[in-house]
Amino acid sequence: MEALVRSYGKGLTAVFAGLVALWIILMIVVPQVTMIDRAFTYQDRGGETAMLAIEIDRAYTKRFQLEQQVQRAQNAADAEPGASAPSVSAPSATPSIGAPAATTPSAGGLPQPSAGGAANQEIDVEALEAEIATLTAKIEELESQEDLSSGEAGMKATYSLKNFTTMSGIHFQIFVMTLLYAFCVTILSFLICYPVAFVIATTTNRNRLALMMLGLVIPYAINELLRIFSWIMILEKNGILNTFLNFIGIIDIDAGEGIRFVASNGAVFTVMVYAYVLFMVFPIYNTIDTLDKNQIEAARDLGASAWKIHTRVVIPHAKPGIAVGSIMTFMLSAGSIAVPEIVGRGLHPDWFSQLIYRRFFEADSWNQGSAYSLALLIACIVFIFATMAIFKVGIRDIAK
Amino acid sequence: MRGQDVFLDGIKMTYPNGFTAVHETDLTINAGEFFSILGPSGCGKTTILRMISGFLDPTAGAISIGGVRMNGIGPNNRPTALIFQNLALFPLMPVWENVAFGLEARGVPKAKRRKRAEELLELVALYGQADKMPTELSGGQRQRVAVARALAVEPAVLLLDEPLSALDLKLRQHMRAELKEIQRKTSVTFIYITHDQGEALAMSDRVAVMNEGRIEQVASADDIYNRPQTAFTATFVGEQNVFTGKVTSAVGNEVAVETGQGTLYGVNRNDLAVGDEALVMVRPERIGLLNGEAGDPEKMAKLNTLSARLQRRDLEGALINLYLTAGENDIHVNMHNTGDDAPFSDEIKLAFRHRDTVIMRPGSIARDRA
Amino acid sequence: MSVATRTDPMGVETGAQPRADRDWANAILGGYVVVFFAVMFLPLLFMVAAAFNASPTPSVTDWQGFTLRWFRELPNDQRMIQGLWHSLLIAAGVIVISIPFGLSGAFILTRMRSRGSSLLYTVLVSPVLVPGIILGVTTMIFWRDFFGVQAGLFTAMAAQSSFIASYCMLMFMARLQRQDRVLEEAALDLGASPFMVFRRITLPFLMPTILTACVIAFLQSIENYNTTFFAIGGSWTLVTEIGSRMRFGLSPMINAIGVIFVAITIIVAITHTLVTRKRA
Structure with a gap:
C-alpha cells in the first residue's frame, strides 16, 4: 500500500482502491456469495x-x-x-x-x-x-x-444440501455428460489446433503470415451466434450437406431420405468445436511464436525425429498456451448455451446450461438453479486447477 | 542558482528483506562542490543518492540540505534534481516541455516556461531544438536536455546517477568537460555517482570511495590515488601489486615488512606496529628496472628491489607492460617506452622507491577495478 | 496457402529425417492448414451468399434469384432496431464502468508488492475464467436480492462489465509492465505532485491502450450472448434477439445481419493489419 501512495498520492490511491473494492464487492465476490447462499438454501415449496x-x-x-x-x-x-x-x-x-x-x-x-x-x-x-x-x-x-x-x-x-441432493438422476447424468463432452471438445480442439498454430508460428514469409493471421482473426471476431447459425444451413434437412449427399447419390432428398443432422449430439459437438476452436489456436500460437526457432533446427540437426522435436522442444515451450487454450475451450463448451439452444433446437438431449436456464426461468426455482450453477462453477474451477497442475503453470501465466 | 551543503548524519538503510545497503554513514558535502561517490556496483552508492533525492527514507539517521532537515520530505519537495542513468526523458513530450516540466509543476505560466526553457537550452548548446521530440536527438544532445531539465528547477543540489554510462568513449570525455563547465558556471552542488574512476578523478573536487555499504575514504582525487587509506581504496582506484607479510620494524612513518620477496620498506598508512599482518602495495607505473642505481648505496637505501622472471611483454606504443612472476607473486610493471628496447632477459631486477610503497592493514581487496 | 519448404541451412542431409520425407511432411501439413481455413470460412461464405437469395428460407442450394430485400427489411424490424439501441446503450455503460475499474485494478496490481497481490489478481481475473452464464446468473440474483433491481438492461451491463473489466485490466497491466518507472520518478523529482505525474506521464503513456480497450470492450459487449442472455431478463439486445429468432427458425434477415457483421469485421481486421504493417 505504501508503494501505491508513493506512486499515486493519497487521493488517487484512494480512488483506485475504492473502484477496485466496488468492482470486487458489486460484481465478483458478493454476487458469487449470493449464489452460493441460495444454492445451500432449500425452500420447501408447499x-x-x-x-x-x-x-x-x-x-x-x-x-x-x-x-x-x-x-x-x-x-x-x-x-x-x-x-x-x-x-x-x-x-x-x-x-x-x-x-x-x-x-x-x-x-x-x-x-x-x-x-x-x-x-x-x-x-x-x-x-x-x-x-x-x-x-x-x-x-x-x-x-x-x-x-x-x-x-x-x-x-x-x-x-x-437438498438443492444438490434433489438433483434427479437424469439431471446428474446430463451434468456428467456435459462435462465429458466439453472435455472431448477440448481435446479435439487441441489436436486440430496444434498443427495450425505450429505452421503459423513457424512461417517466415511475412505476407503469408499476415494472411493466415487474418484468416484466424476474422472468424474469431465474427459473432459466435452467426458462426453457429452458418452451420445450421449446412446441417439442416434441406441443407447443404444433404444436398451434397443427394448430388453424389447417397441419399434421395425428394424421397424424404434427408438426414436431420441438426439437433443431434454429433451436430452440437461439431458446431461446438467449430465455435470454440479458435480460443485454442491463439494462445498456442502466441507461445510457439516466442520459441527460438533455432531450437527446432538444432534438434533436427541433432537427428531428432519430428515426434521428438514436438514432444521435447515445442510442446514443453507451449505449455502455458496449451493450458490457457484448454481452460478457455473447456469453460466455453461446458457453459455454452448458444450452441445447444440453436443447434439442438431443444430436441437433442439437454446441455447442463439449459437445465440451469430452466431452473431459473421456467421452474422458477432460483435456489436450485444456483445449486446447478455452483456445480458447474466448481467443475470449471477443478478443471482450471487440474490443468495448472498438469502443465505446471501459475495463475499469472494463465491470464495473459 | 546557489549550491547548498548536504549533511548526512549517521544515515543507514536496511531493506525490508534484511539486507543493509548502507551502514551508518556520516558525510558532509560542501556547497558548490563537485563531489563524486565512486564504488563497484552494489556498493550502496545509488542507495545514498536515492536517499538524498527522497525516493528512499533512511532507516536511521538524518539528511539535511542547506541546514534543513529533509526526513519525511518527498522528492518533489526537496531542493534537489536528479539526472537518471538512462536520462528518463519524457518520450511523449517535445524537448522544451521536458525542460520546462519542473516549472509546469510549480505552476509557472506557459509563455514564461517556454522562454526559460529556451534560455536553458542555450546554456547547454541546444538552441533551436526546442520543438523536437527526444527520440530525434543524438545521445549527447539527450544528455544535455536532461541536464537542462534538471537545472530548470534551480536546484541547490544536482544528483547525477552515472549519466554518461550510455555514451561512447569519445562523447563521454567531451561531456565530462562540459558537465564540469556547467557546474562551474552555475555553482550548484553536484553529487556524481559512478563506478568509473576516470570520471570521478577527472571531474571531482572530492571523491568518496564506497564498498559494501561503507565509505572507505573521502579525499581529493590526488589523495585517493596517491595516499589511499584502505586496502580497498588502494586496489579499487588504479592497479596495485600486492605482497603479504608481517611488520618487523616500525620507525616513524617507515615500516619494514618481511614478505616472500624479502624485506620490503614502505610508508605506514595505518599505524601498524611490529608483529602486525600487513599488505605491501606498489603501483605498476612506480616500478622500474634496476640498473644504474645498483652501485650507489645512498640511492639503494631508498629502494626496494626484487628479482622476477619475465612472462610476457606487451608493447602498447607509448607504454610497455611487463608481466612477471616472483615466487608466488604476479607482478605487473607499466613503463614508458623510452626507446631503449629493454628488457628481454628472463631474470629481471626490479626496483621501487620506499615512498611509493604503501603498507597497510589487510582488508577487502577490490576484485574488479574501477 | 501452403507451408514454406524449409531448406536445411547447412545443406547437409540429417540422418533421422531425410529431405524428401520432410518435404512430404510439409506438404501434408500445408494441405491440412488449407483444409482448416476452408472449414473456418466456408460456412460463413454460405451464410453470406444466402443473404442475397430471394428464397424465404436461407439457402444456397435452392437459388431463387438475387435480392436485397432482406437488407431492406432490416430497418423496419422494430424489435431488431430496439435491440441494436439496447446493445449500444449497454456497450456505452460497459465502457464507462470497465475502463476505470480495469485501470484501477492494473494500477494497484502493478505496484503492490505484498503477498496479497496474488490473491487480488486471482479474484480480479476470475470473471474471465468463469463460464459466462454463471456471471449472468449471479448478477441477476445479486441485484434482485440486495437492491430489488429486476433483471434488465442494467443487470446485463453489470454482468458484462464484471468480466470485460478483467480483460481491460489485463491489457493495461501488459502495457504498464512495459512502462519505464524511472519516468515517474523523474517527474516526481522535478517537483510534480503524484496527480500531475499521473496526468502528464502515466495517462498519456496508457492512452493508446485505453483507446484499444474501449474498442475491445465495445465489441465484447455488443457480441456477448451467454452472459447477457441470463442477465437481461425480459429485455433484449441485438444479439439475444438474433439468438431467439434462430431458435424459432431461420430467416434470411439473420443472414443479412450476418453479412453486415462479417463486412464490418473484415474491414476492421484488414485495416488493422495494414496499419500495423505499415508501422512495422
Missing part, C-alpha cells in the same frame, strides 16, 4: 405453490404461442400490398426457450404464403389478441397469488 408455478408457466407458454401466431398473421398481412399494420413485437417476460420450437416444428418466424384474404386474417388477429389479453390478466392474478403464498408461510427456507 404443493400449492408448486402448482401455481406450473400453471403460470403454462399460461406464459400459451400466450407466447398465441403471440407468435399473431405475428405470423401480421407478417403475412404486411406482405400484402397496401397493408401497413405495425408489426407487433412479442413482449414475453423472458425469452422462453424450447417449447414453441419443439412442440410446433413448423412454427418459425417465416412468412407463410397467405392462404386466406386480408379481411379474414384481421378477424383472426382480433380474436387472438382478445385471448392474449385474457391470458395476461390470468397471469397477473396467478402471480399475485404466488407472491402472497411465497411471501408468507408458503415457503420455509433452511440451509441444507
